[in-house]
Amino acid sequence: MKQIICFLVGNLLAAACAWSAEPAVITISAASSLTNAFKEMAPAFERQYRPIKVQFNFASSGQLLQQIAKGAPVDILASADQETMNMAQDKNLIKSSSRKNFTANKLVLVVPKNSKKIPSGLSDLLKKDYQRIAIGLPASVPVGRYTQAVLEKHHLFNLLAPKMISAQNVRQALDYVARGEVAAGFVYATDVLISPQVQVAFVVPTENAILYPIAVVNASAHEKQAQQFIAFVNGSVGQAILAKHGFGKP
Numbered sequence: 001m002k003q004i005i006c007f008l009v010g011n012l013l014a015a016a017c018a019w020s021a022e023p024a025v026i027t028i029s030a031a032s033s034l035t036n037a038f039k040e041m042a043p044a045f046e047r048q049y050r051p052i053k054v055q056f057n058f059a060s061s062g063q064l065l066q067q068i069a070k071g072a073p074v075d076i077l078a079s080a081d082q083e084t085m086n087m088a089q090d091k092n093l094i095k096s097s098s099r100k101n102f103t104a105n106k107l108v109l110v111v112p113k114n115s116k117k118i119p120s121g122l123s124d125l126l127k128k129d130y131q132r133i134a135i136g137l138p139a140s141v142p143v144g145r146y147t148q149a150v151l152e153k154h155h156l157f158n159l160l161a162p163k164m165i166s167a168q169n170v171r172q173a174l175d176y177v178a179r180g181e182v183a184a185g186f187v188y189a190t191d192v193l194i195s196p197q198v199q200v201a202f203v204v205p206t207e208n209a210i211l212y213p214i215a216v217v218n219a220s221a222h223e224k225q226a227q228q229f230i231a232f233v234n235g236s237v238g239q240a241i242l243a244k245h246g247f248g249k250p
Contacts, residue, residue, distance in 0.1 A: 023051035026222045026229060027073060029064040030056060031080035031142065031212065032169040033105065033188045037245040038078075044241070045232045052225050060169040062140025068093050068217055075220040076229060078212060080105070080170075080188075081142035085213040094215040095223075101211045101250035102233050103242045106189040107146050107204040112180045118201045122154055125163070125184065133163045134173040134185030143170045146206050147186040153207065174198065190246035211250050 030038050035058045042054045057064065057072075061079035065088055068074050077094060079085050088094045109125075111118055117129050125133060136144030144167075151157035167173035170187050177185040178197035185198075188210070192200055214233060216226045232238050239249070 023053045024222045024225050025053045025055060026075040026220075026225050028054055028056050028076040028078065028229065029068065029072070029074045029217075030058055030076075030078040031061045031064070032058050032171045033080055033143075033190055034058070034078060034212070035171070036194055037190075037242050037247065040245070041233070041238055041241045044237055045229060048232065048237075049225070049228050052228070054229065060136065060141040062137075062142075063169075065093075066140075068219075071219070073219070073221075074217045075222050075226040076214060077217055078102075078214040078233075079142065080210070080212055081145065082211065082213060083145065084142065085215060088215070092218060094217055096215070098227060098230060099213055099215040100230060100234060102214050102230075102238075103212045104248040104250050105210045105212065105246075106248075107143065107150070107206050107210060108187060108189050108192065109184055109201045109204055110174070110177050110187055110192060110198040111184045111201050112177055113197050113199050114180075115183070115199070118199070119184065120202065122151065122156055122204070125156070125160055130183040131163055132165050132182040133160060134167050134176040134182045134187075135164045136167050136170055136173055136186070141167065141169055142210075143173065143186060143188060146210060147204070150204055150206060193246045212247075 061084040065084050089096050135147050138144040138148040148157055165182050173185045174187045174191045174195055176182045178195045214230055220226050
């Protein structure tokens, strides 16, 4: 009888240990342009912070904000612009004290790799050679907002509007150019590194630096683990991976 009791107690202890070792899974909603860098970062983070596991949800920053506002179970928001994070903060969707700028990017105009005519400036897009131009939806896609601001500054947005092909996120704009479905497109410098089918025509100067903020979502059930991921992203390993994928220092 004593042996049976010991056996049962042992099994219960083993089960309790197994339960306590169950990994916390944190969900990270991140801008599409972060896809490759964050996917490479995940295993490095998981090795350092066992038994935490990460899963990603990539989309345009505006779509991610809408999902969180509707109650999507998300632990971290990483957007490609300040405006989206400002809206999240205004709606009390994030812990403002956790908000940090963790990386930077640049806006570029790209054309298909085999393109024989390459624009040298924004005004060249008015030429008949460029009948279709990919641009992220300014209402929900940060790269679209950056693009609109630059074009409006040069009094070109309304003139080019009839040529614009809307993209749901920056990767879709990149795909349009890569497949030759448009003559040119506005994307981030980091996106060019993943597509050998496009080439950079020129870097598009933006009035404000393109800085990416990250923050813990208020409704997170894993705040401690989320804070650890943010610290990792801002640490030496996370920053090295971002630099490898073409991102700059914030």
